[in-house]
Structures are given as C-alpha cells and as structure tokens.
Amino acid sequence: MDEATFTTPRHEFWRGVREEAPLLLGVAPFGLIFGALAMDAQIAVPLAQAMSAIIFAGASQFIAAQMIDAGASALVILLVVFIVNLRHALYSASVAPHMRALSPGWKFLLSYLLTDEAYAVTITHYNQKTDPANKHWFFLGAGLTLWITWQVSTAIGIFIGAQLPQKWPLDFVLPLTFIALVIPALKDKASVVAAVTAALVGILTFGLPLKAGLLVAAFVGILSGLLVEGRRK
Amino acid sequence: MSLWLVILLAGLLTFATRFSFIILLDHIKVPDWFQRGLRYVPVAVLSAIILPELATHNAILYLSLRNPQFYAGALAVLVAWRTKNVLLTILAGMIALLVFQAVLGVH
Numbered sequence: 001m002d003e004a005t006f007t008t009p010r011h012e013f014w015r016g017v018r019e020e021a022p023l024l025l026g027v028a029p030f031g032l033i034f035g036a037l038a039m040d041a042q043i044a045v046p047l048a049q050a051m052s053a054i055i056f057a058g059a060s061q062f063i064a065a066q067m068i069d070a071g072a073s074a075l076v077i078l079l080v081v082f083i084v085n086l087r088h089a090l091y092s093a094s095v096a097p098h099m100r101a102l103s104p105g106w107k108f109l110l111s112y113l114l115t116d117e118a119y120a121v122t123i124t125h126y127n128q129k130t131d132p133a134n135k136h137w138f139f140l141g142a143g144l145t146l147w148i149t150w151q152v153s154t155a156i157g158i159f160i161g162a163q164l165p166q167k168w169p170l171d172f173v174l175p176l177t178f179i180a181l182v183i184p185a186l187k188d189k190a191s192v193v194a195a196v197t198a199a200l201v202g203i204l205t206f207g208l209p210l211k212a213g214l215l216v217a218a219f220v221g222i223l224s225g226l227l228v229e230g231r232r233k
Numbered sequence: 234m235s236l237w238l239v240i241l242l243a244g245l246l247t248f249a250t251r252f253s254f255i256i257l258l259d260h261i262k263v264p265d266w267f268q269r270g271l272r273y274v275p276v277a278v279l280s281a282i283i284l285p286e287l288a289t290h291n292a293i294l295y296l297s298l299r300n301p302q303f304y305a306g307a308l309a310v311l312v313a314w315r316t317k318n319v320l321l322t323i324l325a326g327m328i329a330l331l332v333f334q335a336v337l338g339v340h
Contacts, residue, residue, distance in 0.1 A: 019319070022319060022320060022323055025323075043236075047236055047237065047240060050237070050240055051240055054240055054241060054243070054244030055240065055243050055244045055247050056244070056247070057247050060243070060247065064240075064243060068236060068239075074238075074239045074242075077239055077243065078239065078242055078243055078246060081243040081246060081247065082243075082246045082247075082250070085246070085247045085250050085251075086250060087278065088247065088250045088251045089250050089251075089253050089254060090274050090278060091251070091274070091278075092250070092251050092252065092253050092254035092255050093253075093254035093258065093267075093271055093274065094271050094274040094275060095255065096254045096255045096257075096258040096259075097258065097268075097271065099255055100258070100259060107252070107255050107256065108252070110255075111248060111251040111252035111255055112248055112251065114251040116282070119275075120275070120279060123274075123275045124275065127275070169327070169330060169331070172286075172302065172305070172326065172327060172330055173323055173327070174282075174286065175282070175283045175286035175287055175302075175306065176305075176306075176309050176322055176323045176326035176327065177319060177322075177323060178279045178282055178283050179283055179306065179309045179310055179313050179322060179326070180309070180313045180317075180318070180319040180322035180323065181275075181279060181319070182275070182276055182279045182280055182283065182313075183310055183313035183314050183317075184313065184314075184317045185275060185276050186276060190273070191272075191273065191276050194273040194276050194277045194280075195276040195277065195279075195280040196280070197277075198276070198277040198278070198280040198281040199280040199281060199283060199284035200284070201281070202280070202281035202282070202284050202285045203284055203285055203288055203294070203296075206285050206288075206289065206294055207294075213281075213285070214278070214281050214282065214285075217277070217280075217281035218274070218277045218278045218281050219277075221273060221276070221277030221278075221280065221281060222270050222273040222274060222277045223270075225270075225272070225273035225276075225277065226266060226269060226270050226273065229269065
C-alpha cells in the first residue's frame with residue numbers, strides 16, 4: 001500500500017460528505033415533493049416524517065403514500081415496497097466484500113444508510129485505492145449526509161408544501177452525477193458491454209411496473225459483462 | 234393493521250433487503266461467477282438508471298431527437314471521460330441542458 005492510501009477516519013468521513021454533496025441538489029427537491037405529496041394523501045404529519053426515517057427509500061415512499069391514499073391493503077403495500085426496494089439487495093452484495101471486517105454495529109448502521117445515492121459514491125470510492133482500515137467512514141459520511149437531507153427536506157415539504165414545477169431542471173443532477181461516476185469506471189470491454197446493455201435494456205423494460213425494469217436491466221447487464229469476460233479467457 | 238405498523242414493517246423489509254448480502258456473504262461461500270459478477274453491479278445498475286432518466290420526460294418515454302436531455306447527457310459523458318471530474322460534469326451537463334432546451338424550444 002502506498003502512502004497516499006493511509007487516511008484518518010475524520011478525513012474519510014468528510015470526503016464522503018463532500019462527494020455526496022452534489023447529489024443533494026437532486027435529492028432535496030425530491031424530499032420536498034414527498035412531504036407535500038404525503039400531506040395531499042392525508043397522511044398524518046408524524047407518520048409522513050416517520051416514512052422518511054423508517055423506510056428511507058424515496059421511490060418506494062412515493063408509491064406507498066399513493067397506495068395509502070388509495071386505501072390499498074397492508075399486504076399489498078408491503079409487497080410493493082419490497083419489490084421496489086429489491087435493487088438494494090444488489091447493492092448489498094456489491095458492498096459486502098468491503099464490509100467483512102466491520103463490527104455488527106457498523107454493518108447495521110451502514111445497511112440502514114444503503115440508498116442509491118450513497119451506494120453510487122461509496123462503491124466508486126471503494127473501487128479506487130482506498131484505506132481499508134477507515135473507508136467505512138466514507139460510507140458513513142456519504143450516507144449520513146443523504147439521511148439528514150432527506151429528513152429535513154421531507155419536513156420542509158410537510159410544513160410548507162412544494163410548489164415545484166412537475167419537471168424541475170435540478171432532477172437532472174442525478175443522472176449527470178451517475179454519468180460522472182460510471183464513465184471513469186469503464187476500464188475494460190466487459191464493463192463497457194455491461195453498461196451499454198444495462199442502459200438499453202433499461203429503456204426496453206421502462207414500462208414494467210415497480211422498478212422491475214431496473215432490476216431486469218441490471219441483471220442482463222451483469223450477465224453480459226460476465227459473458228464477455230468469460231469469452232476472453 | 235394500523236398504518237404505523239405497516240410503515241414499521243415496510244422499513245424492516247427494506248432494511249432486511251439492504252442487510253441481506255452484507256450478512257449472508259459472511260456465512261456462505263459464493264460461487265466464483267457470483268464473485269466476478271459483483272464487479273459489474275455498479276456500472277450496470279447506474280447505467281440502467283441513467284439512460285431511462287435521459288430518455289424520459291415526466292416519467293413518459295421521450296425517444297426523440299428533439300429531447301434536449303440526450304444531447305446534454307452525451308456532452309456529460311464526454312466531459313466525464315476527458316476530465317473524470319464530477320462537479321465539472323454536472324456543471325457542463327446542466328448548462329448544456331439549459332442551452333439545448335432553449336435551442337430546441339422544449340422543456
């Protein structure tokens with residue numbers, strides 16, 4: 001290990017905060033809209049805030065709020081939330097090898113903070129040269145930054161509502177950040193094939209409900225990456 | 234079932250999904266292809282989020298050469314490739330989006 005990869009917990013933590021920061025531009029408006037939507041759905045204020053604190057997964061919270069409004073049964077709501085959030089199992093598998101040495105407490109805490117946006121910056125950081133002893137502090141910094149933003153923006157949305165236009169240009173920050181994270185990671189042919197295949201299948205399966213298209217696209221992408229890798233051996 | 238209980242269970246389910254492999258991979262040995270497949274998770278998942286985001290407008294597929302998000306996205310890919318800089322990519326992409334929206338007269 002070269003010298004540059006030795007860091008302190010504090011350094012890693014703040015680096016996580018910094019690298020998560022641009023994503024907040026896209027996440028905060030989303031939280032505002034969730035708070036406002038929960039109020040439109042006649043959900044009680046503490047329950048609306050608790051959805052952000054307990055579930056802490058944007059897309060599934062939107063769908064759950066709409067289903068509560070529509071009077072869906074508990075079982076259906078749970079099933080839908082489960083399916084919409086199933087992609088997190090992929091993230092879990094992806095970060096697992098990096099978390100083996102951590103205590104159960106850390107594993108609990110970081111699992112709770114494992115969202116799309118925290119995963120994206122953390123796995124990018126983990127795949128670079130990092131300090132294995134302290135890199136979980138990066139994850140904590142990124143995850144906590146997103147968590148605080150999500151809670152505060154939900155609260156603001158609950159109390160002042162959201163007058164955002166339906167299409168808010170800052171939504172675009174999310175795909176732009178993901179582009180900035182993915183492109184430098186495309187270092188070999190198999191990765192490029194995995195990315196392009198996943199993207200195209202993502203378009204083809206866009207119409208599938210409950211974010212199922214995203215899961216299908218990710219799996220087909222991963223498989224095609226493996227196939228290209230296997231053929232070259 | 235009270236709504237509070239539903240939300241609590243929904244949170245537990247979500248947590249269990251996020252915790253699943255983090256705890257599972259401590260206890261089971263996974264086959265080699267699984268291990269190798271993990272390498273492609275970030276690029277595959279993020280790409281499967283990016284392109285549909287660029288190709289939709291208000292959650293409806295908008296596959297048209299008049300979609301300004303395609304051009305802004307393409308420019309962002311170029312900037313990310315040349316600079317590997319997140320902030321520069323976001324800045325270039327946002328400016329490009331506003332410019333192409335104005336040029337194409339669509340939002």
